[in-house]
Amino acid sequence: MSANAPTEPTSQASAGKAPRTARGERTLRKILDAAIDEFGERGFSEGSIVGITQRARVALGTFYTYFDSKEAVFKALVRDMSARVREHVAPVLMAATDTLEGEEKALESYLQFARAHKQVYRIIDEAEFADPQGFEEHYRTTAARIAARLEAGKAKGEVFATNSKIASDVEAWAIMGMNVFLGLRFAVWGKENPKDVAGIANRMIRQGLQA
Amino acid sequence: MSANAPTEPTSQASAGKAPRTARGERTLRKILDAAIDEFGERGFSEGSIVGITQRARVALGTFYTYFDSKEAVFKALVRDMSARVREHVAPVLMAATDTLEGEEKALESYLQFARAHKQVYRIIDEAEFADPQGFEEHYRTTAARIAARLEAGKAKGEVFATNSKIASDVEAWAIMGMNVFLGLRFAVWGKENPKDVAGIANRMIRQGLQA
Structure with missing residues (x-):
């Protein structure tokens, strides 16, 4: 999936529980935002569904309208944070005039996102233990998007290219790290x-990757 | 602290419980090695003192000769893993003929260490939650050592230098990431x-940082 393609996220709700109305979508969003605060402050084991519903000011039953369990909302949150990082950075990538400028602007944009959403670290990092599959998927898909951009840049002669098959992957994981x-x-x-x-x-990245 | 300086680690045992004999040192080491496997496989919350003593084939009382609690042995383990990474990489840094060669060799050496000690990731990453102070200290001291090497390289004209006060810190955290x-x-x-x-x-790092 290219970071430049518009994304149509599938619902973060549990299977069969996707909201069918705009109002339902807003309630789901309210629950996810409350879950960011609950898990971001208290962590996965201390965080609770009751804590989430109190923060979201919704009834307990409303929570179960959209999610099956604490595990389910946490997994949804990992996918949601991953999508929000991607969506935050996408416009600067689209506006960039070349590959390396794109990566430069993406880094600055990511740092601004991290400053504004500090809980993202605790949630993604805790996913290594609470949702290992979501954790791995977040990093693998993020790196795959960076690698695809580098590959495109290499095809255009904007990025230094070797004949190593793993070069773009290694460079992508290096940039992501x-x-x-x-x-x-x-x-x-x-x-x-x-x-x-x-x-x-960015000076390091540009010097390091330029053709 | 320079990574080139020989390190004299203080004991990882709890306060007042440092071993006084070579035999005691070996037992402490056996407990720490068992703790790597126990926490590396089962994680901090599932891991137990009994699990550690069974793996180490020592009596429960022997554990308490050196450590006060599960938290204490986990914290000791984080410091121990941090020291082992540093000690694994130190010889290649000492043998390097210039700063950037040092960083290149350090990366390769680190990857070999990670391959041989995969549990290090689970332990250090879980420290973010089980021992936040140890987690932060591990990364801050590691980055400080890299930054000190870059500063030395800049003084020798081997590494690109700017007048930014945070440049070496940013570069060090970038390399560590x-x-x-x-x-x-x-x-x-x-x-x-x-x-x-x-x-x-390393091609990226060298191109990115060369003077």
Whole structure:
């Protein structure tokens, strides 16, 4: 899936529980937003369905209209956070004039997202234990999108290309690792200006990958 | 602390419980190695002191000779894994003829370590929740060592230098993030040759950071 393609997310609700009305969609969104706060603050084991419904100001029954269990809403949340990162970054990728500019702008945009949504780290990181499949899928699909952009850049002669079959994958995981750790240190733990941080990292990426 | 300096680790035992004999040191090591397997396979909440003592073939009382609790041995393990990564990589850094060669060799060496000790990921990653202070300290000290090496390389004219005060920190966290994610994808999940993976990533790092 290309990050440039418009995404039509399937519902995050449990099987057979997808909302059928716009009002239902809004309630589902309210529950997911409350789940971000609940799991982001209390973690998966301490977090509870009651905590989520209280934060969302919905009845317990309303929760079960959309989700089967705490595990189900957590898994939905991992997919939701993954989609929100992708959607946050997509416009800057679409606006970029070349591949490396795209990656540069994507990093800055990601750092801004991490600063505004610090709970994303706790949720994705805890998914390694609470939802290992969702955790792996988040990183594999994110890296696959970066690798596809690098491949396109190589085809256009904008990115340094070798004949190694794994080059774009390795480069994609390297870029993703940089982004994740820079976000943790400088957007979640620290208060540095995302533009400054991205500027330094992007010089490295540009020099490192240019054709 | 420089990664090139010989390290004299303080005991990983709980306060007042450091072993006083070589035999005691060996028993402590046996308990830590068993704890790697126990927490690496079962995680922190499922892992138990009894599980550790059974794996180590020591009596329960022997465990308490060195550690106060499950939390204490987990925290010791995080420090221990952090020290082992550092010690594994130290010789290649010492043998390197310049800064960027050092970082290149360090990456390859780290990937080999991750391949041989896959549990390190589960333990360090779970520390974010079970021992947040140890988690943060592991990454902050690792990045500080990389940043110190880059600063030394900049002073020698081997590494591109700017007048930004945070440049070496940003570069260090970027390199660390690359290493961690490449290790997860290609050494823990995948079976790619560490030399091939490091070769591709190192080209990026060298081009990205050279003076």
